[in-house]
Amino acid sequence: MTNEIMDAINGQLFGVWFLIGAALVFWMQAGFAMVEAGFTRAKNAGNIIMKNLMDFCIGTCVFILIGFSLLLGEDMLGLIGKPGFDIFTTYANFDWSNFVFNLVFCATTATIVSGAMAERTKFLSYCVYSAVISALIYPIEAHWIWGGGWLSQMGFHDFAGSCAIHMVGGLSALIGAKILGPRIGKFTKDKNGNITKVNAFPGHNLPLGALGVFILWLGWYGFNGAAATSVEQLGSIFVTTTISPAVATVVCMVFTWVKFGKPDVSMSLNASLAGLVAITAPCDVTDAFGAIVIGAVAGVLVVFGVWLLDYKLRVDDPVGAVAVHFMNGVWGTLATGLFATTSAPGSELNGLFYGGGFKLLGLQILGIVSVCAWTAVTITITFFLIKATIGLRVTEEEEIVGLDALEHGLTSAYAGFSMMDISNTMIMEANENSVLGQEDYEAASELQKAAAVSVQKAPDLATGMYKVVIIAKLARYDALRRAMNKVGVTGMTVTQVMGCGIQKGAGEKYRGAEVDATLLPKVKVEVIVGNIPVDNVIEAAKKSLYTGHIGDGKIFVYNVDKVIKIRTGEENLAALADVE
Numbered sequence: 001m002t003n004e005i006m007d008a009i010n011g012q013l014f015g016v017w018f019l020i021g022a023a024l025v026f027w028m029q030a031g032f033a034m035v036e037a038g039f040t041r042a043k044n045a046g047n048i049i050m051k052n053l054m055d056f057c058i059g060t061c062v063f064i065l066i067g068f069s070l071l072l073g074e075d076m077l078g079l080i081g082k083p084g085f086d087i088f089t090t091y092a093n094f095d096w097s098n099f100v101f102n103l104v105f106c107a108t109t110a111t112i113v114s115g116a117m118a119e120r121t122k123f124l125s126y127c128v129y130s131a132v133i134s135a136l137i138y139p140i141e142a143h144w145i146w147g148g149g150w151l152s153q154m155g156f157h158d159f160a161g162s163c164a165i166h167m168v169g170g171l172s173a174l175i176g177a178k179i180l181g182p183r184i185g186k187f188t189k190d191k192n193g194n195i196t197k198v199n200a201f202p203g204h205n206l207p208l209g210a211l212g213v214f215i216l217w218l219g220w221y222g223f224n225g226a227a228a229t230s231v232e233q234l235g236s237i238f239v240t241t242t243i244s245p246a247v248a249t250v251v252c253m254v255f256t257w258v259k260f261g262k263p264d265v266s267m268s269l270n271a272s273l274a275g276l277v278a279i280t281a282p283c284d285v286t287d288a289f290g291a292i293v294i295g296a297v298a299g300v301l302v303v304f305g306v307w308l309l310d311y312k313l314r315v316d317d318p319v320g321a322v323a324v325h326f327m328n329g330v331w332g333t334l335a336t337g338l339f340a341t342t343s344a345p346g347s348e349l350n351g352l353f354y355g356g357g358f359k360l361l362g363l364q365i366l367g368i369v370s371v372c373a374w375t376a377v378t379i380t381i382t383f384f385l386i387k388a389t390i391g392l393r394v395t396e397e398e399e400i401v402g403l404d405a406l407e408h409g410l411t412s413a414y415a416g417f418s419m420m421d422i423s424n425t426m427i428m429e430a431n432e433n434s435v436l437g438q439e440d441y442e443a444a445s446e447l448q449k450a451a452a453v454s455v456q457k458a459p460d461l462a463t464g465m466y467k468v469v470i471i472a473k474l475a476r477y478d479a480l481r482r483a484m485n486k487v488g489v490t491g492m493t494v495t496q497v498m499g500c501g502i503q504k505g506a507g508e509k510y511r512g513a514e515v516d517a518t519l520l521p522k523v524k525v526e527v528i529v530g531n532i533p534v535d536n537v538i539e540a541a542k543k544s545l546y547t548g549h550i551g552d553g554k555i556f557v558y559n560v561d562k563v564i565k566i567r568t569g570e571e572n573l574a575a576l577a578d579v580e
Contacts, residue, residue, distance in 0.1 A: 014229060018097055021226020024219045025104040029056050029111060031215030035273075036115045037413075038209025039266060039319040041201065043402025044119045045413035051114045051126050056107040058127055059134035063103050070139035071102055071147050078150035081143050101226065102142075105165055108223075109138045112169025115319035116177040120184075120399050123407045125386050129176070132382045138168060141371045156367040157340070157349060157360070160224045162281030162332030163371055170326025171372055172379040174315065179383045180393055182316030184400065198310045201318065206265055213269045217245060220276045224283040232345035233284060240283045241276065244295035248275025251299030259303070267303055270320040274302035277325055278332035282339055285347040290339030297335075298328050333368050337361030439548035452552040453542045465560040466534045470525040471499065472545050472553040477523045483544035484527065487536050493526040528560065 033052035037045045059067075066083060072095070073081025087094055110130045117126070144151040145164045158164055188197035203209055224241045228234035252271030256264035278298040279291055286294065305323025309315040315322070337360045340351035350356030386392050394403065404410040441449070472480055474496070484492060499522040529537050538555055545553035 015097065017228075017234075018101060018226050021222035022097075022101040022104050024222025025101075025108065025226070026056075028104075028108060028216050028219035028223065029053075031212045031219060032108075032111045032115070034212025034215060035209050035269075036118055036212075036319050038205040038207070038212060039115070039203035040118050041402070042204040042412070042414060043404055045204070045404065046408055046410040047123065047403035048114070048118060049413070050123065050408060051130075052111055054127060055110040055114065055130040055134075058131050059107045059110055060103060062131050062135035063099075063106055063139075065135070067106060067135050067139040068099055068102065070136070071106075071143050072098060073147075075143075075148040078144070078148075078153060080140050080149075081147050105161060105223075106134050106138050106142075108161075109165045109169045109172075110134050112166065112321055112325050113173045113176055115321040116173035116315075116317040117180050118318045119403065120393055121176075121180060122391055122394055123403070124390055125392050128386055128390070129379075129382050133169075133172065133379070137172070137375060137378045137382075138164075141168060141374050144371070145367070151363075151367050151370070154363055154366075155360070156363045157285065157336050158281045158333060158367070159284045160227065160280045162277060162279075162329045162336075163367055165329075166277045166280065166325040167329030167333065167368070168371060168375045170322050170324070170329055171375050173317070174309075174322045174326055175376060175379050176383055177315050177317055177322070178313070179380075179387065182314070183318070184396065186316045187314065195314060203266060206269075209266065210269055213272050216273060217276065220245075220280075224280055228284070230346060236345045237283045239288060240279050240286055240291040243288055243291040244279035244298065245272045245275030247292050247295030248272065248278070248299035248302070251296045252303060255300055255303055267306065267320075270306070270324050271299045271302050273324045274298040274328040277328040278335060280329075281332045282336040285336065285340040285344050285349050285351075287339075287341050287343055290335070290341065290353075294332065294335045294339060297331060301327055301331055330368055333364050334361070337364035441543050441546040444546065444548065448548070449542060449546065452547070452549060453545050453555060455538055455542070455555040455557065465528065465530045467558040467560050468527045468529055468534065468537055468541070469556040469558070470527070470541050470545075470553060471497070471555075472523055472525065474521045474523050476545050476547075476553070477525075479544040480523075480525060480541060483540040484525075484537070487540045488532045489527050489529070489537065491528070495524040495526075497522045497524050 029052055033049055036052065037048045040048060064087060068087070069084045070081045073084055076082050087099065110133045113129070113133065114126065142164045143149045145156060145158050146152065183201065186199055186201065187195045188199060190196050220241055221238060225234050225237045228237055248271045249268050252274075253263045253268045256262075256267050275295040275298045278294050278301075279286070282290065282294065302320065302323045305327040306317075306320055309317050309322055317323070336349075336351065337358075338351045338353050340347065340349040340356065340360060341354040342348060342350055349360055352358060352361050383392060394407070398406040404413055444452075470480065477494075481492070527537065534557060538557065541553070541555055
């Protein structure tokens with residue numbers, strides 16, 4: 001009797017945890033929205049939030065109508081669930097918990113596609129293909145794996161969705177991004193149309209993207225752990241779900257540090273997600289060692305994936321969705337056949353590296369190939385039908401201005417802030433004519449000094465009070481400030497501005513691509529000079545700004561006395577007009 005009571009209590013507790021896990025998975029929608037918005041440009045933030053909201057809401061509508069029954073309806077030949085409307089006809093006996101749980105997983109599949117196709121997809125088109133994924137593509141292949149279909153009957157193992165969710169979403173994203181084409185300015189082409197350079201589009205808000213990653217990581221404990229049936233199994237799942245992303249992130253940080261010279265922030269954030277995706281399928285059947293290896297491979301694989309898309313496949317994926325979800329979804333599914341072990345609580349499987357032979361690995365490969373084939377065919381048909389009817393991509397004007405304004409009538413997602421796109425839509429490249437050949441100011445000729453830091457003077461600088469305006473690189477401000485103090489300047493007005501010109505590039509990398517900003521941060525310093533010879537101020541400024549390159553800075557000198565006299569004359573004329 002005591003055992004029966006404890007079993008009943010445990011059943012109730014895990015029933016509640018099952019729904020809490022579903023709520024955590026729903027909360028992951030916020031994480032996806034933050035990652036995608038943060039990794040893209042500010043002019044499209046509202047559009048991205050709207051898409052992440054609507055893929056869940058539209059997904060819910062079509063999942064009610066057909067998706068749920070195709071997934072968990074009575075099995076028909078191992079291929080699909082029997083369509084039905086039990087949610088309406090037999091609601092009193094309906095499986096409410098399973099409906100909610102599978103719905104939030106379905107929405108995750110659809111939202112993955114959004115990131116890779118961000119910033120140039122029509123909103124209406126997005127709504128259509130999101131509905132197709134939630135109604136047909138995901139439910140049918142998920143039935144094969146979780147609904148009693150042919151793959152589950154054969155022994156294929158995907159505990160929480162590396163294959164059924166992430167690989168499917170990532171492959172759909174890859175195909176969609178390829179058909180859609182890259183964002184304007186992503187690839188530089190020569191006159192023959194050959195791609196000569198990959199340009200970086202830095203995300204406008206990495207803190208927002210990082211918040212999204214932390215939200216997703218939290219939600220993943222529900223994603224992987226909600227279906228656990230014992231405390232021991234749940235604890236083991238939490239361990240592997242923590243180890244894999246942590247190791248992946250560390251490996252990625254070290255790898256990018258070595259490869260690019262500095263640890264890449266956005267790539268490390270992607271690596272956390274890659275480690276989570278890779279451990280999703282085997283989280284219940286692997287041990288700590290397996291989770292470490294799976295995470296380490298994921299940390300390198302995500303960097304390789306971003307490079308492969310940019311430099312070989314020429315596919316523009318703004319957030320790394322393909323590298324994170326497709327490539328690591330495949331890896332996680334394969335890893336199940338390698339690292340499954342009966343030492344994990346509740347596991348009855350042994351992978352290749354634990355004495356289980358090739359049987360499980362072969363089943364995992366079969367599952368990957370069959371699900372990829374189904375997804376590739378159906379999503380390709382969907383995209384081409386959309387492209388031929390309502391169109392898939394926005395116009396060039398809409399893309400440049402931003403989808404917030406022209407798709408949603410939203411001036412800005414950040415009301416009160418001026419939005420300026422500083423990405424690679426217009427690029428001025430340095431060439432041999434921009435280097436002056438002498439980096440030392442004292443050794444430079446007067447011609448070289450004048451070319452590097454041009455000085456525009458008012459005609460008469462003999463006497464009086466002068467205003468000196470200096471435009472300089474942000475990095476030279478401290479040297480300029482010290483130079484002004486040294487010559488006796490006691491006050492300055494400093495303004496941060498943006499400037500465009502040809503300068504020596506820093507060679508910085510963002511996600512492996514060189515950053516080529518059209519508009520660069522500058523500093524404008526205004527000084528009023530009276531008692532100090534103005535030529536001393538000019539010479540000190542030129543010396544502090546000089547690096548031996550055209551565009552090191554500009555200096556403008558105005559006679560303040562003349563400006564005051566002109567202004568006073570204008571005011572007198574205005575006063576005379578009022579009297580008349």
